[in-house]
Amino acid sequence: MAAQPLPMDPPRRRGADLAPAVAAAVRAALDAHRDRLGALLPILHGVQEALGYVPPESLALIAHELNLTRAEVHGVVTFYHHFRSAPPGRRVVRICRAEACQALGARALEAHAMRTLGIGWHQTSADGAVTLEPVYCLGNCGCGPSVLVGEDELHARVTPAAFDALVEAARTAP
Incomplete structure (x- = not known):
């Protein structure tokens, strides 16, 4: 057959x-x-x-x-x-990881960000508000650590308290 x-x-x-x-x-x-x-x-x-x-x-x-x-x-x-x-979340928050920002405290800011948001790189907070991403130079080297919120909100000399305020603003933004 x-x-x-x-x-x-x-x-x-x-x-x-x-x-x-x-x-x-x-x-x-x-x-x-x-x-x-x-x-x-x-x-x-x-x-x-x-x-x-x-x-x-x-x-x-x-x-x-x-x-x-x-x-x-x-x-x-x-x-x-x-x-x-x-x-991504409603807002993407990028922390500069380049050497100049690291020399000005970016590693401590990264650790604070991950602890505060409860996420790692390329992850989104549980409420869907914030996605955390690394970036390797925002061209703001003398004013680090630098953070970019969205596509055009560059922030300089970001402290953990300033970061928390940026995240709160991102959470309440439409």
Whole structure:
């Protein structure tokens, strides 16, 4: 008796299993950058700019469209600290870890931040308000330790008390 062929799943449209907002963001980034040399990084930046993170479920579509393996795309996303694989909190707080800020007390500020928020790097507080991220120079070297809240609120000479005030403001911000 001859073996019966296995039924084949119908061909699926690439990205059909993605949430509509995710699919739209990925398609927009692909359309804007796919023809560039080294298109992967601009595409990942575009997705993160649109969504706040690079959803793990989007990697297969990006890989397919760029003729890469999913592992290659995943490797880039996980190599660069800038990329997130989960939605960030309402506010992202970045503490400078460069040498100048370390010399001015950044390590103690990092420890205070993690203890106060109850999280580590690249994690979000339980209330969803704050994501804590390291950054390796904010260009504010003489005024460290420096903290960036959001994309444009640079704070200098941040003490633990000043950090707590910044976090409280971030928690109450819309």
